[in-house]
Amino acid sequence: MxxxxxxxxxxxxxxxxxxxxxxxxxxxxxxxxxxxxxxxxxxxxxxxxxxxxxxxxxxxxxxxxxxxxxxxxxxxxxxxxxxxxxxxxxxxxxxxxxxxxxxxxxxxxxxxxxxxxxxxxxxxxxxxxxxxxxxxxxxxxxxxxxxxxxxxxxxxxxxxxxxxxxxxxxxxxxxxxxVSSEARKDLAGALRTWRLRGGLTGVLGFVLLYRIGDLAMAPMLKPFWVDRGLSNEEIAFVSTTLGTLATVAGAGAGGLFVTRYGIPKSLLWLGIAALGSNLGYAAAAAEGASHEAVYAASLLESFCGGLAASGFLAFLMRICEREYAAVQYAVLTGAYAALGRLIGTGSGWAVEQIGYPTFFATTAAIALPALTLLPAARHWVALVAEENEPPPAKL
Structure with a gap:
C-alpha cells in the first residue's frame, strides 16, 4: 500500500x-x-x-x-x-x-x-x-x-x-x-454525513485556521532572507535544500507520532510545535540576529511544518468518507488554501506597517483560535471510529 x-x-x-x-x-x-x-x-x-x-x-x-x-x-x-x-x-x-x-x-x-x-x-x-x-x-x-x-x-x-x-x-x-454506482449518483450524500455528525461549523473553523499561521507567514520568508542580507547561495542551500530535508524528517517524525499517539493528541501537540516555528522566526527577526539564527529558524520552520502537516492531513483523511472523498477532501483542502492565499496577499503590507518580528509573532497568534476548536475535531474523529466499527456478530 x-x-x-x-x-x-x-x-x-x-x-x-x-x-x-x-x-x-x-x-x-x-x-x-x-x-x-x-x-x-x-x-x-x-x-x-x-x-x-x-x-x-x-x-x-x-x-x-x-x-x-x-x-x-x-x-x-x-x-x-x-x-x-x-x-x-x-x-x-x-x-x-x-x-x-x-x-x-x-x-x-x-x-x-x-x-x-x-x-x-x-x-x-x-x-x-x-x-x-x-x-x-x-x-x-x-x-x-x-x-x-x-x-x-x-x-x-x-x-x-x-x-x-x-x-x-x-x-x-x-x-x-x-466506488459504487449508487454513491456516484448521490452527490448530496457527500455532505449528508457531515451534517448528521453535528458540529460542522466548529470542524470547518478548525480546518480553516489550523495551518493559517504557516500560510500567512510563507510569502514573506524569502523576502525576509533577502532583507537580512543572505546570499542567493545561502537561500538555495539552507532554505530550499536543507529545508526540504528538514520537512521530510518532520513528516516522518509526525507520521510516527500520529501512529503512536493517535490523531486527536497529534493535532494538539504537533499544532503547538508549528506555532513555535513562527515564534522562532520572530526571534530571528529581532534586531541584531545573526545569520545562524536565521538558518536555525528556517530549519525549525521546515521541520515543524512537516510535523504539523502529517497530523493535519491524517485528520482530513480520517473524516472523509471513501465513497465521497473526491468532493469532501477537495472542499476541505480548497477552503483552507483559499483563505491562506487571501491572507497572504496582505502579508507584505503588514510587514511594512509592523515589521518582521511583530508580523511573525502575529502569524502564530492568529492560529491560536484553532486550538479552541479542537474538541469539535476530536468529536468527529471519535464518530468516524464508531461509524467504521464492524457490526456485532450474530449469536
Whole structure:
C-alpha cells in the first residue's frame, strides 16, 4: 500500500514542480516580461477553486482514469512547448491547461489514497505522501532544467513530456478503488454525513485556521532572507535544500507520532510545535540576529511544518468518507488554501506597517483560535471510529 501511495504522490508533485520551479526559469530566459510572469502565476488559483469541479470526478469515471488523463494532457502541453519565443496565446493556454490538469489530478489522487489507506495507517501514509510529493517537485524542477542547459529548452520540454507520459501510463499499474454506482449518483450524500455528525461549523473553523499561521507567514520568508542580507547561495542551500530535508524528517517524525499517539493528541501537540516555528522566526527577526539564527529558524520552520502537516492531513483523511472523498477532501483542502492565499496577499503590507518580528509573532497568534476548536475535531474523529466499527456478530 505504501509503495502505491509513494508512486501516486511523485506523480502529484511533478506538475507543481513544473509550475513553480521549471517554467518560470524558461519564461525568463525566453524573454517573457516580468509582469507577464507574475500574471501567469495567478493561474495557480486553480488549486484553490478546484472544489467547484470536484463533483465531476465524483460522478464520472474512476480515479485512475482522471489521473492518467490529466498527466496525458500535461504531456501534450509540454510536447508543444519549449519554443525560443513562445507565442502569448500558447503561453497562456498551455499554462492554464497545466494548472487545470494538475488541480484535477490532485483531487483524484487524494481521493484514491483515502480509498486505499486503511483506517489507522494515515500517519505513516502521510509521511510517505509528503516525502514523495517533494521528490516529484524536485524531479520536475531539476532534470528538464539540466537537459535544457546544454541542449536547449525544446529538449528540456521533451524530457519533461516523456516523464509525464510515462507517469500517465504507470498510473494503470495501481490497483483499482471501487466506488459504487449508487454513491456516484448521490452527490448530496457527500455532505449528508457531515451534517448528521453535528458540529460542522466548529470542524470547518478548525480546518480553516489550523495551518493559517504557516500560510500567512510563507510569502514573506524569502523576502525576509533577502532583507537580512543572505546570499542567493545561502537561500538555495539552507532554505530550499536543507529545508526540504528538514520537512521530510518532520513528516516522518509526525507520521510516527500520529501512529503512536493517535490523531486527536497529534493535532494538539504537533499544532503547538508549528506555532513555535513562527515564534522562532520572530526571534530571528529581532534586531541584531545573526545569520545562524536565521538558518536555525528556517530549519525549525521546515521541520515543524512537516510535523504539523502529517497530523493535519491524517485528520482530513480520517473524516472523509471513501465513497465521497473526491468532493469532501477537495472542499476541505480548497477552503483552507483559499483563505491562506487571501491572507497572504496582505502579508507584505503588514510587514511594512509592523515589521518582521511583530508580523511573525502575529502569524502564530492568529492560529491560536484553532486550538479552541479542537474538541469539535476530536468529536468527529471519535464518530468516524464508531461509524467504521464492524457490526456485532450474530449469536
Amino acid at each position: 505504501l509503495a502505491v501511495v509513494a508512486g501516486v504522490y511523485v506523480i502529484e508533485g511533478f506538475p507543481m514542480g513544473l509550475f513553480a520551479d521549471l517554467l518560470p526559469v524558461y519564461w525568463k530566459q525566453a524573454g517573457v516580461p516580468l509582469a507577464t510572469i507574475g500574471a501567469l502565476s495567478g493561474l495557480g488559483l486553480a488549486w484553490a477553486i478546484k472544489p467547484f469541479w470536484s463533483p465531476l470526478l465524483h460522478r464520472f469515471g474512476e480515479h485512475r482514469r482522471w489521473i492518467s488523463g490529466a498527466m496525458a494532457a500535461i504531456a501534450c502541453m509540454l510536447f508543444a512547448g519549449g519554443a525560443d519565443a513562445p507565442s502569448p496565446i500558447l503561453l497562456w493556454a498551455g499554462t492554464g491547461l497545466l494548472c487545470l490538469a494538475s488541480a484535477t489530478q490532485d483531487m483524484a489522487i487524494d481521493a484514491y489514497t483515502i480509498g486505499i489507506v486503511p483506517r489507522g495507517d494515515e500517519g505513516l501514509a502521510n509521511a510517505v505522501r509528503i516525502t514523495t510529493y517533494r521528490v516529484g517537485v524536485i524531479l520536475a524542477g531539476t532534470l528538464p532544467l539540466l537537459v535544457a542547459g546544454p541542449f536547449g529548452w525544446r529538449a528540456g520540454h521533451l524530457v519533461a513530456a516523456s516523464l509525464a507520459g510515462a507517469m500517465a501510463m504507470a498510473t494503470w499499474l495501481a490497483p483499482r478503488v471501487e
